[in-house]
Amino acid sequence: MSRPVLRFAPSPNGRLHLGHALSALLNARMATSLGGRLLIRIEDIDRTRCTPELEAGVLEDLAWLGLDWEQPVRRQSEHFNDYAAALDRLSAMGLVRKAFLTRGEIARAVAKLEEERGVRWPCDPDGAPLYPGDEAVLGPEEIAAREAQGAPFALRLDMAAALARCTGLRADPLSWQELPDDEGRQAPARIAADAARWGDVVLARKDTPTSYHLSVVVDDAVQGITHVVRGRDLYEATAVHRLLQVLLGLPEPLYRHHRLVPGEDGRKLSKSQGDTALAELRAKGATPEEIRRRVGLAP
Known part of the structure; x- marks a missing residue:
């Protein structure tokens, strides 16, 4: 019977924070408890924000936490x-389906539809308005023109x-x-x-x-x-x-x-919150054991 396989899959568009530490440690702990394998996947499809330097920092943070993973690391960009x-x-x-409407055009179209219909336009679970369809906003000629012009889609x-x-x-x-x-x-x-x-x-x-x-x-x-x-x-x-x-x-x-792991304001942590970044905490003298305690995991 094959062994269980788990993965931790960060995006290297910033340094890891306490929320990432919790997820990485839980994956490592479950892999150990199941006698399974732990993989690291680098989710770097955003080639503008994801950089080799940030990837190196992510892997450094994980090694400092004490994680041990199989090689090679899978990079989505490859x-x-x-x-x-x-x-x-x-x-x-x-x-x-090919869709030419930009985010701004979707927002304006939704606002217009809400005004015309007098009802709130549905949103997805993340709170973004559902895509109304190019056909509901652009005429056939405009869709054809954008297609011919090679417009972003x-x-x-x-x-x-x-x-x-x-x-x-x-x-x-x-x-x-x-x-x-x-x-x-x-x-x-x-x-x-x-x-x-x-x-x-x-x-x-x-x-x-x-x-x-x-x-x-x-x-x-x-x-x-x-x-x-x-x-x-x-x-x-x-x-x-x-x-x-x-x-x-x-x-x-x-x-x-x-x-x-919420921030001090009670909201989800983001990579822009430097006070919870593992690299910054480490620079201030934090240890991996302290990080485990801080995210609610017993040593």
Whole structure:
């Protein structure tokens, strides 16, 4: 029987903070308890913000925490062909649509539609307004003109068509297996995956050949990930990931979404909050044991 495989997958667009430390340590602890393997994946599809220097800092922080992982490290920027192949498969199924509306145009269109209809436009679980469709905002001539001009675009999943195809591939409703949380207070459960709440999610852009949603499911399958341990902020996104896994015929991992480490203002930590950066804490004399205590993990 193959060993469990876990992964910690940071984006090197800043130094790691306490929230990353919790996630990395939980992955390492679960890998040890299961007698499994721990992998590190560098999620660097954003080639503007992600740099080799920041990647080196991320790996330095993880080594300082005491993590031990298998080599080689997988870098998403080295595997764009894998994501392009998955995108081509979805496109061949008729599930991908080209979208020219910019974020600003979507915001203005939604505001206009809300005013005309007198109702609030639906938003995805992250609070962004659902994509209304180019056809609802741009006329056919404008869409054709942008196409001819090579205007920037996004490739979006046609959610309605994707869900219809998923229904034809499965006898049971789409769901995922959620394991008990890191404190053991939540029982294992089968969670209904409501991908429709996300609308036509972005799969790639003209200048970036993949998105987080697409690359994460491809990477997890390629690396044989059996257990996905990540923050609660990605809980709702799992519905999209399960949908893509079914459409692409990829295996289903087990999931555990752990608590987040809040900042002093009670909100989710960000890489811009230097006072919680591991490098800064280390420079002030913090030890790995102190970091473990600070994120609520007993030594």
